[in-house]
Amino acid sequence: MFDALQSHLPARPGVGYKAQHFKDILENPGTVAWLEIHAENYMGDGGRPLAQLRHLSERFAFSVHGVGLSIGGQGPLDEDHLTRLKHLCNWLKPASFSEHLAWSSHDDMFLNDLLPLPYTAATVARVADHIDRVQEVLGRRMLLENPSSYLAFQGTDRSEVDFLRDVAKRTGCGLLLDVNNVYVSATNLNFDAVAYLADFPVELVGEVHLGGHFVDADDHGAPLLIDSHGAQVVDSVWQLYTGLIGRAGPLPTLIEWDNDVPDWPVLAAEAARAARIMEPAA
Known part of the structure; x- marks a missing residue:
């Protein structure tokens, strides 16, 4: 059972690890208590990147964040990808593993994007089956991240929060709450971000993400936010985060x-x- 290997990140700030910051992190980490990597960048054998991770793992907890499993895809998961992911987790022993609520593959074609899903009973069943397989192979609990959304499906029959709650109840997985994604989706789809967070099952949250976004406009001149991970966190997202932590x-x-x-x-x-x-x- 994955519960036997479940562990937790410290309830403190972390940053996404980039190799150019290796020396700075070691010499002056400040308030940073843990680091996160994208799994797909570290699935090779040996080399300087893995040596740096081994060194850092002696001082910092790690979170492994996947972007390539295609949890919401129609077909079965890529077992070779899962095997490489298991190897990475076995030696790094991260305190957390997470993936996106999205799909990015079809048959043997991989799309370089995280694409949305309709929130229906059929999608709950498919996503839950895939999460069950991930947790079985890795022997650890997975966190599922809420997406940034740019469109909604007419066939959706439940809210995003209810969908995440249903998947977590069925699989025992935890949730990764990306506050910037909530703000981006709320702006793009015209819903209340504060109400979304008030309804979110915070008792299932194992990790929070904060990031920046790009501001654009759609064809009608309405604001269109793009989750870019390429800028500072804006004040509106900090305000949502403050309310979340207060709760x-x-x-x-x-x-x-x-x-x-x-x-x-x-x-x-x-x-x-x-x-x-x-x-x-x-």
Whole structure:
């Protein structure tokens, strides 16, 4: 059973690990207590990247975040991909593993995007079956992340929060709550982000993500937000996060910055802001 190997990240800030920050993290981590990697970047054998991870893992907890399993895909999961993922988790021994609520493959074709799903009973069953398989192979609990959305399906028969709750109840998985994704989706689909978070089952949250987004406009001039992971967290997202922490207490919180990655002091300052918000709740 995966419960036997379940572990937890510290309820403090973390950052997405980038190799250019290796020395800075070791010498001046500031409030950063854990690191996250994208699994697919570290599935090779040997080399400097894995050596750096081994060294960092002696001092920091790690979260492994997958982007390629296609949890919502129609077909079966890629067993070769799962085997490589298991090998990575077995030696790194991360405190957390997570994946997106999305699909990115069809037959033998892989699409370089995280695509949306209709929220229906059939989709719950398919996603739950895939999560069961992941947890069986890895021998550990998985966290499922809420997506950033740009369209909605007419066939949807339940809210996103209810869908996530249904999947977690069926599989025993936890949830990764990306607050920026909530804000992006709420703006694009015109719903209340505060109400979404008030309904979210925070007792299932094992990790929180904060990141930046790109502001655009659709063909009618309405705001269109793109989840870019390439900018600072905006004040509106910080406000949502403050409300979340006030309700749930301190949670492991990742500053997610994958594009146009800044120098270490900028990233460390974002982590320090999250730490200041968590401190009164502690």
